[in-house]
Amino acid sequence: MSVAHGTIVDRYHELTRTSRRLAAEAREIFPSGVTHDARHLEPYGVYVTHARGSRKWDVDGNELVDYGGGHGSLLLGHSHPEITAAVHEQLDKGTHFGSNHELEIRWGRLVQQMVPCAERVRFTNSGTEATLLAMRLCRAYTGKAKIMRFVGHFHGWHDHAAFGVGNHFDGTPTPGVLPQIAENVVLAPPWDIEKTREMFTSRDDIAAVIVETTGSTWGQVPIKADLLHALREMTAERDVPLIFDEVISGFRCSPGGAQQAWGVTPDLTTLAKILAGGLPGGALVGRKDVLDLIDHYETAAAGREKVPHHGTYNANPLSAAAGIVMLEAIRTTDACERANDYARRLREELNRVLADEGVNWSVYGTFSGFHVFTNPHDEPITAADIDACRYDFHALKVPPRPGLIAKLRMGMILHGVDLFVWPGGVTSTAHTDADLTRTVDAFRQTLRLLKEEGEVA
Numbered sequence: 001m002s003v004a005h006g007t008i009v010d011r012y013h014e015l016t017r018t019s020r021r022l023a024a025e026a027r028e029i030f031p032s033g034v035t036h037d038a039r040h041l042e043p044y045g046v047y048v049t050h051a052r053g054s055r056k057w058d059v060d061g062n063e064l065v066d067y068g069g070g071h072g073s074l075l076l077g078h079s080h081p082e083i084t085a086a087v088h089e090q091l092d093k094g095t096h097f098g099s100n101h102e103l104e105i106r107w108g109r110l111v112q113q114m115v116p117c118a119e120r121v122r123f124t125n126s127g128t129e130a131t132l133l134a135m136r137l138c139r140a141y142t143g144k145a146k147i148m149r150f151v152g153h154f155h156g157w158h159d160h161a162a163f164g165v166g167n168h169f170d171g172t173p174t175p176g177v178l179p180q181i182a183e184n185v186v187l188a189p190p191w192d193i194e195k196t197r198e199m200f201t202s203r204d205d206i207a208a209v210i211v212e213t214t215g216s217t218w219g220q221v222p223i224k225a226d227l228l229h230a231l232r233e234m235t236a237e238r239d240v241p242l243i244f245d246e247v248i249s250g251f252r253c254s255p256g257g258a259q260q261a262w263g264v265t266p267d268l269t270t271l272a273k274i275l276a277g278g279l280p281g282g283a284l285v286g287r288k289d290v291l292d293l294i295d296h297y298e299t300a301a302a303g304r305e306k307v308p309h310h311g312t313y314n315a316n317p318l319s320a321a322a323g324i325v326m327l328e329a330i331r332t333t334d335a336c337e338r339a340n341d342y343a344r345r346l347r348e349e350l351n352r353v354l355a356d357e358g359v360n361w362s363v364y365g366t367f368s369g370f371h372v373f374t375n376p377h378d379e380p381i382t383a384a385d386i387d388a389c390r391y392d393f394h395a396l397k398v399p400p401r402p403g404l405i406a407k408l409r410m411g412m413i414l415h416g417v418d419l420f421v422w423p424g425g426v427t428s429t430a431h432t433d434a435d436l437t438r439t440v441d442a443f444r445q446t447l448r449l450l451k452e453e454g455e456v457a
Contacts, residue, residue: 067425077430127272128156277322411446
Protein backbone atom coordinates (compact mmCIF):
# COMPACT_ATOMS: atom_id res chain seq x y z
CA MET A 1 0.00 0.00 0.00
CA SER A 2 1.58 3.24 -1.17
CA VAL A 3 0.60 6.59 0.37
CA ALA A 4 1.19 9.66 -1.81
CA HIS A 5 1.91 13.22 -0.65
CA GLY A 6 -0.74 15.90 -0.11
CA THR A 7 -3.66 16.29 2.28
CA ILE A 8 -5.39 13.28 3.82
CA VAL A 9 -8.27 13.67 1.38
CA ASP A 10 -5.91 14.00 -1.61
CA ARG A 11 -4.03 10.89 -0.58
CA TYR A 12 -7.27 9.03 -0.06
CA HIS A 13 -8.48 9.98 -3.55
CA GLU A 14 -5.22 8.76 -5.02
CA LEU A 15 -5.32 5.45 -3.15
CA THR A 16 -9.00 4.66 -3.86
CA ARG A 17 -9.58 5.74 -7.46
CA THR A 18 -11.85 2.82 -8.36
CA SER A 19 -13.90 3.22 -5.20
CA ARG A 20 -14.32 6.89 -6.09
CA ARG A 21 -15.66 5.95 -9.53
CA LEU A 22 -18.04 3.36 -8.12
CA ALA A 23 -19.26 5.81 -5.47
CA ALA A 24 -20.15 8.32 -8.18
CA GLU A 25 -22.16 5.62 -9.97
CA ALA A 26 -23.85 4.54 -6.75
CA ARG A 27 -25.08 8.08 -6.09
CA GLU A 28 -27.15 7.79 -9.26
CA ILE A 29 -28.92 4.75 -7.78
CA PHE A 30 -28.97 4.95 -3.96
CA PRO A 31 -29.69 7.90 -1.65
CA SER A 32 -26.26 9.25 -0.70
CA GLY A 33 -24.82 6.37 -2.72
CA VAL A 34 -25.08 3.91 0.20
CA THR A 35 -27.35 1.07 1.32
CA HIS A 36 -26.90 1.59 5.09
CA ASP A 37 -26.41 4.85 7.01
CA ALA A 38 -23.34 3.47 8.80
CA ARG A 39 -21.58 2.94 5.45
CA HIS A 40 -21.65 6.63 4.68
CA LEU A 41 -18.23 8.31 4.69
CA GLU A 42 -17.31 11.69 3.26
CA PRO A 43 -16.31 11.90 0.47
CA TYR A 44 -17.03 8.16 -0.09
CA GLY A 45 -16.30 4.76 1.42
CA VAL A 46 -14.17 1.99 -0.03
CA TYR A 47 -15.70 -0.81 -2.10
CA VAL A 48 -14.63 -4.29 -1.02
CA THR A 49 -14.08 -7.31 -3.27
CA HIS A 50 -13.33 -10.05 -0.72
CA ALA A 51 -12.40 -10.68 2.90
CA ARG A 52 -10.73 -13.39 4.92
CA GLY A 53 -9.89 -13.65 8.60
CA SER A 54 -9.27 -10.18 10.02
CA ARG A 55 -8.68 -8.50 6.67
CA LYS A 56 -10.50 -7.32 3.59
CA TRP A 57 -9.40 -6.07 0.17
CA ASP A 58 -10.89 -3.17 -1.75
CA VAL A 59 -11.36 -2.76 -5.48
CA ASP A 60 -8.05 -0.92 -5.74
CA GLY A 61 -6.16 -3.83 -4.19
CA ASN A 62 -5.64 -2.22 -0.78
CA GLU A 63 -5.44 -4.71 2.11
CA LEU A 64 -7.13 -3.49 5.28
CA VAL A 65 -7.32 -4.75 8.86
CA ASP A 66 -11.07 -4.72 9.40
CA TYR A 67 -12.82 -3.56 12.56
CA GLY A 68 -16.33 -3.40 11.10
CA GLY A 69 -16.65 -7.16 11.43
CA GLY A 70 -19.78 -7.41 9.31
CA HIS A 71 -21.46 -4.81 11.53
CA GLY A 72 -20.42 -6.90 14.52
CA SER A 73 -21.63 -10.28 13.25
CA LEU A 74 -18.28 -11.97 12.57
CA LEU A 75 -16.80 -13.03 15.90
CA LEU A 76 -14.71 -15.69 14.12
CA GLY A 77 -13.60 -13.37 11.33
CA HIS A 78 -14.39 -13.23 7.63
CA SER A 79 -14.91 -16.39 5.54
CA HIS A 80 -14.37 -18.80 8.40
CA PRO A 81 -13.70 -22.11 6.62
CA GLU A 82 -16.14 -24.23 8.63
CA ILE A 83 -18.95 -21.70 8.27
CA THR A 84 -18.24 -21.31 4.56
CA ALA A 85 -18.28 -25.10 4.08
CA ALA A 86 -21.59 -25.45 5.92
CA VAL A 87 -23.23 -22.75 3.83
CA HIS A 88 -21.88 -24.27 0.59
CA GLU A 89 -23.26 -27.66 1.58
CA GLN A 90 -26.68 -26.20 2.31
CA LEU A 91 -26.60 -24.09 -0.85
CA ASP A 92 -26.55 -27.25 -2.95
CA LYS A 93 -29.64 -28.54 -1.11
CA GLY A 94 -31.69 -25.36 -1.40
CA THR A 95 -31.74 -21.76 -0.22
CA HIS A 96 -35.34 -21.39 0.92
CA PHE A 97 -37.73 -24.29 1.47
CA GLY A 98 -40.65 -22.27 2.79
CA SER A 99 -41.10 -25.24 5.11
CA ASN A 100 -39.87 -26.53 8.44
CA HIS A 101 -36.41 -28.09 8.42
CA GLU A 102 -34.14 -29.94 10.83
CA LEU A 103 -31.46 -27.24 10.88
CA GLU A 104 -33.82 -24.77 12.55
CA ILE A 105 -34.29 -27.21 15.45
CA ARG A 106 -30.54 -27.67 15.89
CA TRP A 107 -30.02 -23.90 15.69
CA GLY A 108 -32.81 -23.10 18.12
CA ARG A 109 -31.66 -25.77 20.58
CA LEU A 110 -28.17 -24.23 20.68
CA VAL A 111 -29.67 -20.81 21.43
CA GLN A 112 -31.82 -22.36 24.15
CA GLN A 113 -28.81 -24.09 25.72
CA MET A 114 -26.57 -21.03 25.63
CA VAL A 115 -28.77 -18.04 26.50
CA PRO A 116 -29.93 -18.12 30.15
CA CYS A 117 -33.43 -16.68 29.56
CA ALA A 118 -34.25 -18.68 26.40
CA GLU A 119 -37.17 -20.91 27.42
CA ARG A 120 -38.57 -20.44 23.91
CA VAL A 121 -37.07 -19.17 20.64
CA ARG A 122 -38.68 -17.37 17.69
CA PHE A 123 -36.47 -16.61 14.70
CA THR A 124 -36.87 -13.34 12.78
CA ASN A 125 -35.20 -11.79 9.76
CA SER A 126 -33.24 -9.14 11.67
CA GLY A 127 -32.55 -7.50 15.00
CA THR A 128 -34.96 -4.70 14.20
CA GLU A 129 -37.74 -7.24 13.69
CA ALA A 130 -36.81 -8.94 16.96
CA THR A 131 -37.14 -5.76 19.01
CA LEU A 132 -40.41 -4.84 17.29
CA LEU A 133 -41.84 -8.29 18.02
CA ALA A 134 -40.67 -8.07 21.64
CA MET A 135 -42.48 -4.78 22.16
CA ARG A 136 -45.67 -6.06 20.54
CA LEU A 137 -45.73 -9.21 22.65
CA CYS A 138 -45.16 -7.26 25.85
CA ARG A 139 -48.06 -4.96 25.06
CA ALA A 140 -50.25 -7.98 24.44
CA TYR A 141 -49.01 -9.73 27.59
CA THR A 142 -49.49 -6.79 29.96
CA GLY A 143 -52.38 -5.02 28.28
CA LYS A 144 -50.41 -1.79 28.69
CA ALA A 145 -49.22 0.65 26.07
CA LYS A 146 -45.92 2.30 26.94
CA ILE A 147 -42.39 1.05 26.35
CA MET A 148 -39.59 2.38 28.55
CA ARG A 149 -36.38 2.89 26.59
CA PHE A 150 -33.15 4.67 27.48
CA VAL A 151 -31.79 7.83 25.93
CA GLY A 152 -29.23 7.00 23.25
CA HIS A 153 -29.90 3.26 23.17
CA PHE A 154 -30.36 1.74 19.71
CA HIS A 155 -32.97 -0.92 19.06
CA GLY A 156 -33.24 -0.89 15.29
CA TRP A 157 -34.92 1.47 12.89
CA HIS A 158 -38.65 0.79 13.38
CA ASP A 159 -40.92 3.61 14.53
CA HIS A 160 -40.86 2.76 18.24
CA ALA A 161 -37.06 3.02 18.32
CA ALA A 162 -36.29 5.66 15.69
CA PHE A 163 -35.88 8.68 17.97
CA GLY A 164 -33.89 9.49 21.08
CA VAL A 165 -30.84 7.64 19.76
CA GLY A 166 -28.58 10.12 18.00
CA ASN A 167 -30.91 13.09 18.43
CA HIS A 168 -34.43 13.95 19.62
CA PHE A 169 -33.32 13.12 23.15
CA ASP A 170 -36.44 14.93 24.42
CA GLY A 171 -38.61 12.12 23.04
CA THR A 172 -40.10 14.04 20.12
CA PRO A 173 -40.52 11.91 16.98
CA THR A 174 -38.10 11.96 14.08
CA PRO A 175 -39.60 12.71 10.63
CA GLY A 176 -42.11 10.09 9.55
CA VAL A 177 -42.81 8.76 13.05
CA LEU A 178 -46.33 9.39 14.31
CA PRO A 179 -46.58 11.56 17.45
CA GLN A 180 -48.95 8.95 18.88
CA ILE A 181 -46.16 6.37 18.75
CA ALA A 182 -43.62 8.69 20.35
CA GLU A 183 -46.11 9.46 23.10
CA ASN A 184 -46.16 5.78 24.01
CA VAL A 185 -42.41 5.61 24.54
CA VAL A 186 -40.90 6.71 27.85
CA LEU A 187 -37.24 7.77 27.58
CA ALA A 188 -35.26 7.27 30.78
CA PRO A 189 -31.72 8.45 31.66
CA PRO A 190 -29.36 5.42 31.78
CA TRP A 191 -26.79 7.38 33.79
CA ASP A 192 -29.22 7.99 36.69
CA ILE A 193 -30.57 4.82 38.29
CA GLU A 194 -32.67 6.60 40.90
CA LYS A 195 -34.30 8.89 38.35
CA THR A 196 -35.09 5.84 36.22
CA ARG A 197 -36.57 4.07 39.24
CA GLU A 198 -38.70 7.12 40.03
CA MET A 199 -39.99 7.33 36.45
CA PHE A 200 -40.84 3.63 36.45
CA THR A 201 -42.54 3.41 39.84
CA SER A 202 -44.53 6.62 39.42
CA ARG A 203 -46.71 5.10 36.69
CA ASP A 204 -48.61 1.88 35.99
CA ASP A 205 -48.78 1.95 32.19
CA ILE A 206 -45.36 0.45 31.33
CA ALA A 207 -45.63 -2.66 29.15
CA ALA A 208 -41.89 -3.39 29.02
CA VAL A 209 -38.45 -2.01 29.67
CA ILE A 210 -35.80 -2.50 26.97
CA VAL A 211 -32.09 -1.76 27.37
CA GLU A 212 -28.82 -2.19 25.49
CA THR A 213 -26.92 -4.35 27.94
CA THR A 214 -23.52 -2.71 27.42
CA GLY A 215 -24.81 0.83 27.01
CA SER A 216 -25.70 3.05 24.10
CA THR A 217 -24.32 1.88 20.74
CA TRP A 218 -22.25 -1.08 22.01
CA GLY A 219 -20.96 0.89 24.95
CA GLN A 220 -20.23 4.22 23.29
CA VAL A 221 -22.02 5.57 26.33
CA PRO A 222 -21.41 2.85 28.94
CA ILE A 223 -23.79 1.85 31.68
CA LYS A 224 -23.06 0.24 35.01
CA ALA A 225 -24.04 -3.35 35.65
CA ASP A 226 -25.84 -1.90 38.68
CA LEU A 227 -28.48 -0.48 36.32
CA LEU A 228 -29.25 -3.92 34.91
CA HIS A 229 -29.59 -5.39 38.40
CA ALA A 230 -31.84 -2.50 39.45
CA LEU A 231 -34.00 -2.93 36.36
CA ARG A 232 -34.34 -6.63 37.06
CA GLU A 233 -35.47 -5.94 40.60
CA MET A 234 -37.99 -3.21 39.80
CA THR A 235 -39.55 -4.95 36.78
CA ALA A 236 -39.86 -8.28 38.58
CA GLU A 237 -41.73 -6.60 41.43
CA ARG A 238 -44.45 -5.46 39.00
CA ASP A 239 -44.30 -8.33 36.49
CA VAL A 240 -43.25 -5.94 33.74
CA PRO A 241 -41.14 -7.80 31.17
CA LEU A 242 -37.49 -6.75 31.01
CA ILE A 243 -36.02 -6.97 27.50
CA PHE A 244 -32.28 -7.18 26.96
CA ASP A 245 -31.27 -6.01 23.50
CA GLU A 246 -28.36 -8.36 22.83
CA VAL A 247 -28.29 -7.94 19.07
CA ILE A 248 -24.62 -6.93 19.36
CA SER A 249 -23.66 -8.32 22.76
CA GLY A 250 -25.30 -11.73 22.31
CA PHE A 251 -22.66 -14.48 22.07
CA ARG A 252 -19.96 -11.78 22.07
CA CYS A 253 -19.50 -10.76 25.70
CA SER A 254 -19.61 -14.43 26.68
CA PRO A 255 -21.18 -17.58 25.19
CA GLY A 256 -24.41 -16.65 26.98
CA GLY A 257 -24.15 -12.97 26.11
CA ALA A 258 -24.07 -10.00 28.44
CA GLN A 259 -26.74 -11.54 30.66
CA GLN A 260 -24.37 -14.38 31.49
CA ALA A 261 -21.41 -12.03 31.88
CA TRP A 262 -23.31 -9.61 34.15
CA GLY A 263 -25.26 -12.29 36.01
CA VAL A 264 -28.70 -10.83 35.26
CA THR A 265 -31.45 -12.86 33.56
CA PRO A 266 -34.09 -10.83 31.71
CA ASP A 267 -37.53 -11.97 30.61
CA LEU A 268 -36.85 -11.55 26.89
CA THR A 269 -33.75 -11.11 24.75
CA THR A 270 -33.39 -9.92 21.18
CA LEU A 271 -30.59 -11.44 19.11
CA ALA A 272 -29.09 -11.09 15.63
CA LYS A 273 -25.61 -10.59 14.07
CA ILE A 274 -23.42 -13.38 15.55
CA LEU A 275 -26.55 -15.53 15.91
CA ALA A 276 -26.65 -16.21 12.16
CA GLY A 277 -22.91 -16.59 11.59
CA GLY A 278 -22.63 -13.51 9.39
CA LEU A 279 -25.78 -14.16 7.35
CA PRO A 280 -29.12 -12.36 7.83
CA GLY A 281 -31.14 -13.51 10.82
CA GLY A 282 -32.44 -12.55 14.24
CA ALA A 283 -34.45 -14.01 17.09
CA LEU A 284 -36.59 -13.17 20.07
CA VAL A 285 -36.03 -15.56 22.98
CA GLY A 286 -37.28 -15.68 26.54
CA ARG A 287 -40.09 -16.63 28.87
CA LYS A 288 -42.46 -19.29 27.64
CA ASP A 289 -45.58 -17.55 28.95
CA VAL A 290 -44.79 -14.42 26.93
CA LEU A 291 -43.85 -16.26 23.76
CA ASP A 292 -46.95 -18.43 24.20
CA LEU A 293 -48.83 -15.46 22.74
CA ILE A 294 -47.64 -16.50 19.27
CA ASP A 295 -48.26 -20.20 19.98
CA HIS A 296 -51.30 -21.61 18.11
CA TYR A 297 -51.96 -24.29 20.74
CA GLU A 298 -51.35 -22.26 23.89
CA THR A 299 -53.51 -19.32 22.83
CA ALA A 300 -56.33 -21.64 21.77
CA ALA A 301 -56.18 -23.46 25.09
CA ALA A 302 -56.20 -20.16 26.98
CA GLY A 303 -58.98 -18.71 24.87
CA ARG A 304 -56.79 -15.79 23.85
CA GLU A 305 -56.33 -14.18 20.47
CA LYS A 306 -52.99 -15.18 18.97
CA VAL A 307 -50.48 -12.47 18.11
CA PRO A 308 -49.62 -13.03 14.43
CA HIS A 309 -46.00 -13.20 13.36
CA HIS A 310 -44.68 -13.80 9.86
CA GLY A 311 -41.34 -13.36 8.10
CA THR A 312 -40.38 -14.80 4.73
CA TYR A 313 -36.81 -15.58 5.73
CA ASN A 314 -37.35 -16.62 9.35
CA ALA A 315 -34.90 -19.47 10.14
CA ASN A 316 -33.60 -19.47 6.57
CA PRO A 317 -31.64 -22.71 5.98
CA LEU A 318 -28.46 -20.92 4.92
CA SER A 319 -28.53 -18.73 8.04
CA ALA A 320 -29.27 -21.76 10.19
CA ALA A 321 -26.31 -23.65 8.73
CA ALA A 322 -23.96 -20.73 9.39
CA GLY A 323 -25.43 -20.05 12.82
CA ILE A 324 -25.02 -23.63 14.01
CA VAL A 325 -21.31 -23.66 13.21
CA MET A 326 -20.81 -20.23 14.77
CA LEU A 327 -22.61 -21.05 18.00
CA GLU A 328 -20.96 -24.46 18.35
CA ALA A 329 -17.55 -22.80 18.05
CA ILE A 330 -18.44 -20.21 20.67
CA ARG A 331 -19.92 -22.80 23.01
CA THR A 332 -16.94 -25.17 22.86
CA THR A 333 -13.93 -22.82 22.60
CA ASP A 334 -12.55 -19.68 24.23
CA ALA A 335 -13.60 -17.52 21.25
CA CYS A 336 -15.23 -14.80 23.36
CA GLU A 337 -12.26 -14.58 25.70
CA ARG A 338 -9.79 -14.26 22.82
CA ALA A 339 -11.75 -11.49 21.11
CA ASN A 340 -12.20 -9.70 24.44
CA ASP A 341 -8.49 -9.98 25.25
CA TYR A 342 -7.43 -8.60 21.87
CA ALA A 343 -9.76 -5.61 22.32
CA ARG A 344 -8.37 -4.95 25.80
CA ARG A 345 -4.78 -4.96 24.54
CA LEU A 346 -5.73 -2.78 21.58
CA ARG A 347 -7.40 -0.20 23.81
CA GLU A 348 -4.33 -0.09 26.05
CA GLU A 349 -1.94 0.34 23.12
CA LEU A 350 -4.01 3.05 21.43
CA ASN A 351 -4.20 5.00 24.69
CA ARG A 352 -0.43 4.69 24.97
CA VAL A 353 -0.14 6.26 21.52
CA LEU A 354 -2.40 9.13 22.58
CA ALA A 355 -0.19 9.75 25.61
CA ASP A 356 3.01 9.58 23.53
CA GLU A 357 1.60 12.01 20.97
CA GLY A 358 0.16 14.37 23.58
CA VAL A 359 -3.37 14.10 22.18
CA ASN A 360 -6.15 14.57 24.74
CA TRP A 361 -8.42 11.84 23.40
CA SER A 362 -9.38 8.51 24.92
CA VAL A 363 -9.97 4.98 23.68
CA TYR A 364 -12.39 2.96 25.79
CA GLY A 365 -14.90 0.13 25.59
CA THR A 366 -15.97 -3.19 27.06
CA PHE A 367 -15.60 -6.81 26.03
CA SER A 368 -14.59 -7.04 22.34
CA GLY A 369 -15.26 -3.45 21.35
CA PHE A 370 -13.47 -0.11 21.32
CA HIS A 371 -14.45 3.53 20.82
CA VAL A 372 -12.29 6.54 20.02
CA PHE A 373 -13.46 9.62 21.91
CA THR A 374 -12.09 12.78 20.29
CA ASN A 375 -12.93 14.98 23.30
CA PRO A 376 -14.33 18.00 21.42
CA HIS A 377 -14.33 20.19 24.56
CA ASP A 378 -10.73 19.23 25.44
CA GLU A 379 -11.65 18.27 28.98
CA PRO A 380 -9.52 16.18 31.35
CA ILE A 381 -10.83 12.66 30.78
CA THR A 382 -9.54 9.10 30.87
CA ALA A 383 -10.89 5.78 29.66
CA ALA A 384 -11.40 4.80 33.30
CA ASP A 385 -13.61 7.87 33.83
CA ILE A 386 -15.78 6.94 30.85
CA ASP A 387 -15.99 3.26 31.78
CA ALA A 388 -17.04 4.21 35.32
CA CYS A 389 -19.80 6.50 33.93
CA ARG A 390 -18.15 9.56 35.46
CA TYR A 391 -18.58 11.51 32.24
CA ASP A 392 -21.76 13.14 31.00
CA PHE A 393 -23.78 11.24 28.42
CA HIS A 394 -24.30 14.29 26.25
CA ALA A 395 -20.57 15.01 26.08
CA LEU A 396 -19.92 11.56 24.65
CA LYS A 397 -22.60 12.19 22.05
CA VAL A 398 -21.40 15.69 21.07
CA PRO A 399 -20.42 15.61 17.38
CA PRO A 400 -16.73 16.39 16.81
CA ARG A 401 -15.56 19.14 14.52
CA PRO A 402 -16.96 18.64 11.01
CA GLY A 403 -14.77 16.34 8.98
CA LEU A 404 -12.54 15.17 11.83
CA ILE A 405 -13.96 11.66 12.07
CA ALA A 406 -13.93 11.31 8.29
CA LYS A 407 -10.29 12.33 8.19
CA LEU A 408 -9.47 9.98 11.05
CA ARG A 409 -11.05 7.08 9.21
CA MET A 410 -9.46 8.01 5.88
CA GLY A 411 -6.08 8.38 7.56
CA MET A 412 -6.39 4.90 9.04
CA ILE A 413 -7.32 3.49 5.61
CA LEU A 414 -4.23 5.16 4.14
CA HIS A 415 -2.22 3.06 6.59
CA GLY A 416 -4.09 -0.21 6.10
CA VAL A 417 -6.82 -0.16 8.76
CA ASP A 418 -10.58 0.30 8.43
CA LEU A 419 -12.42 1.56 11.52
CA PHE A 420 -16.16 1.41 12.03
CA VAL A 421 -18.30 4.54 11.96
CA TRP A 422 -18.42 5.20 15.76
CA PRO A 423 -15.35 5.60 15.29
CA GLY A 424 -13.92 2.39 16.70
CA GLY A 425 -14.90 -1.18 16.05
CA VAL A 426 -15.33 -4.77 17.12
CA THR A 427 -12.65 -7.43 17.35
CA SER A 428 -12.63 -11.11 16.50
CA THR A 429 -10.73 -14.32 17.10
CA ALA A 430 -9.08 -13.77 13.73
CA HIS A 431 -7.23 -10.60 14.79
CA THR A 432 -3.54 -11.23 15.36
CA ASP A 433 -0.56 -9.55 16.97
CA ALA A 434 0.45 -8.38 13.49
CA ASP A 435 -2.96 -6.71 13.13
CA LEU A 436 -2.51 -5.02 16.48
CA THR A 437 0.93 -3.72 15.49
CA ARG A 438 -0.40 -2.39 12.18
CA THR A 439 -3.37 -0.74 13.89
CA VAL A 440 -1.25 0.97 16.52
CA ASP A 441 1.18 2.26 13.89
CA ALA A 442 -1.68 3.44 11.67
CA PHE A 443 -3.20 5.31 14.60
CA ARG A 444 0.09 7.02 15.39
CA GLN A 445 0.72 8.01 11.76
CA THR A 446 -2.87 9.24 11.35
CA LEU A 447 -2.65 11.42 14.45
CA ARG A 448 0.49 13.02 13.04
CA LEU A 449 -1.26 13.70 9.74
CA LEU A 450 -4.18 15.26 11.62
CA LYS A 451 -1.73 17.47 13.51
CA GLU A 452 -0.16 18.60 10.23
CA GLU A 453 -3.59 19.64 8.99
CA GLY A 454 -4.47 21.47 12.18
CA GLU A 455 -7.27 19.05 13.13
CA VAL A 456 -5.48 18.01 16.33
CA ALA A 457 -3.48 20.27 18.63
